[in-house]
Amino acid sequence: MINYFNDYANLCFEKFGDRVKHWITFSNPWAVAEKGYETGEHAPGLKLSGCGAYKAAHHIIKSHAEVWHSYNTTWRSEQQGMVGISLTSGWGEPIDPYDQTDREAAERYIQFHLGWFANPIYRGDYPEVMKNYVGRKSTQQGLGTSRLPTFSVQEKTYIKGTSDFLGIGHFTARYVVQKSFPLLPVPSYKTDGDLAELVDPNWPAPGPNWLYSVPWGFRRLLNFIKTQYGNPLIYVTENGVSDKVECTQLCDEWRIEYLKGYINEILKALKDGVNVKGYTAWSLLDKFEWDKGFSERFGFYHIDFKSKNKTRYPKASVEYYKKIISANGFPSPREVENWHQKAMDTCATTHQLLATDSLITHMEMVTEIALPILFMLSILISIVLLIFYLQNHS
Numbered sequence: 307m308i309n310y311f312n313d314y315a316n317l318c319f320e321k322f323g324d325r326v327k328h329w330i331t332f333s334n335p336w337a338v339a340e341k342g343y344e345t346g347e348h349a350p351g352l353k354l355s356g357c358g359a360y361k362a363a364h365h366i367i368k369s370h371a372e373v374w375h376s377y378n379t380t381w382r383s384e385q386q387g388m389v390g391i392s393l394t395s396g397w398g399e400p401i402d403p404y405d406q407t408d409r410e411a412a413e414r415y416i417q418f419h420l421g422w423f424a425n426p427i428y429r430g431d432y433p434e435v436m437k438n439y440v441g442r443k444s445t446q447q448g449l450g451t452s453r454l455p456t457f458s459v460q461e462k463t464y465i466k467g468t469s470d471f472l473g474i475g476h477f478t479a480r481y482v483v484q485k486s487f488p489l490l491p492v493p494s495y496k497t498d499g500d501l502a503e504l505v506d507p508n509w510p511a512p513g514p515n516w517l518y519s520v521p522w523g524f525r526r527l528l529n530f531i532k533t534q535y536g537n538p539l540i541y542v543t544e545n546g547v548s549d550k551v552e553c554t555q556l557c558d559e560w561r562i563e564y565l566k567g568y569i570n571e572i573l574k575a576l577k578d579g580v581n582v583k584g585y586t587a588w589s590l591l592d593k594f595e596w597d598k599g600f601s602e603r604f605g606f607y608h609i610d611f612k613s614k615n616k617t618r619y620p621k622a623s624v625e626y627y628k629k630i631i632s633a634n635g636f637p638s639p640r641e642v643e644n645w646h647q648k649a650m651d652t653c654a655t656t657h658q659l660l661a662t663d664s665l666i667t668h669m670e671m672v673t674e675i676a677l678p679i680l681f682m683l684s685i686l687i688s689i690v691l692l693i694f695y696l697q698n699h700s
Contacts, residue, residue, distance in 0.1 A: 356493025374468035392473025395420035397523030430466035475544030479523030512560035521567035546588035622653035
């Protein structure tokens, strides 16, 4: 698979490298590995508990390094581009910052998520705490070797430094506490770290049940990256919130508040000296979200998936985000409040348009589906009546 992926990447460099100057080899490999090969929630749906995610991640990391070296050797001098990886991670905060075990548990939370991929790329190997915990659990389970694969000396050297920038996806945070799990007959990535995740009931929960708005966690995550990995160039590749319910919500005030809080924390991180180069909100449009399909809507634009043209309708956050971009941040509180008011006024008008269009779409569906069915039923009834008539007069 490493060679196949490298072939694919080189084809992309060849065809698009004259225009594309920022390449991301993998987006959110944690979800690919853990959801795809540990729990089976995502494609390819394999439930290889305790080992599948580690093996998948191991080959993702080696594939990434192979592609970076290919670009560096063959394409960089001509195309002058950059190759990185995008890692998605929450922030883990110790529930008791004065308790050493909770602080260590919070550290493991970050290392088992972000460090799992970032540490090999920036420091040459898996995090020590990850190697120790998975190794010890593997021994207790009677295995001769750790379920966490190992890199050879040559591989460590080959992988280290293979990132021109680090993409970061971030959505939420958790409080973390030390928790020792009993020795399970079936090993599990989820119990390898000996920790439990908690949430503060006072945290706003504007989106799905996993996504709480905790803006201060983002600043702490960015500063952690600065300290741990030598302050790499960072592009925020994903940050946003979805609609909480499935009914149409164009006046998405909660998304405006979420963006305001998180972008402000990024600006604070910039003042801390974190090397954040760019920010991309997740996402421009409502679209296909992992195993949630079209039901989970993160977009600035609402998409009417039932209409022929998949019509797009701007949510209130569109106008607000435009203002943030134009100002490159937040000016006076009075002006920001004015943005908010104008955004809410705009969405009220758009709601009326959507309601009208939805009615038209409904009528079109009735016309396209119901009328042909009625026509066919009429023909069938006529045929049946004709048969009865002929039988009675034969």
